[in-house]
Amino acid sequence: RKPPFTPEELKALMDANKSN
Helix, strand or coil, X not given: CCCCCCHHHHHHHHXXXXXX
16 A cells, blocks of 8 residues: 655645645
8 A cells, every 4th residue: 555645746735735
C-alpha cells in the first residue's frame, strides 16, 4: 500500500493551495 502522494507531490499541492 503506497501513500496518497509523495513528498514532492505534497509540496506541489501545498504550492497550489498557497497560489489559490
